[in-house]
Amino acid sequence: MAYNSTFTPSLAGYGKSALHGIGDFFAMIGRAMVAAGNNDSRLRKVTALQAKTDAELNAMGIKRDDIVHHVFRDLYYI
Numbered sequence: 001m002a003y004n005s006t007f008t009p010s011l012a013g014y015g016k017s018a019l020h021g022i023g024d025f026f027a028m029i030g031r032a033m034v035a036a037g038n039n040d041s042r043l044r045k046v047t048a049l050q051a052k053t054d055a056e057l058n059a060m061g062i063k064r065d066d067i068v069h070h071v072f073r074d075l076y077y078i
Contacts, residue, residue, distance in 0.1 A: 046071050 049067045062070050
């Protein structure tokens, strides 16, 4: 007596992984857009601080050379 067995892979698993990959791609784009939006407000703050006089910056305790470091201080350490 002979037994014959065939294996046919299901495409359901492949479809889910493809959809998962597409979802990850759009999630990455969303995270990039949020990061860009957050950085835009920081860049506006840098521009506003650069427009101040040295006396105003001195009153705030910021040197003109340290404006960028002051605005982005929570993102990196130098």
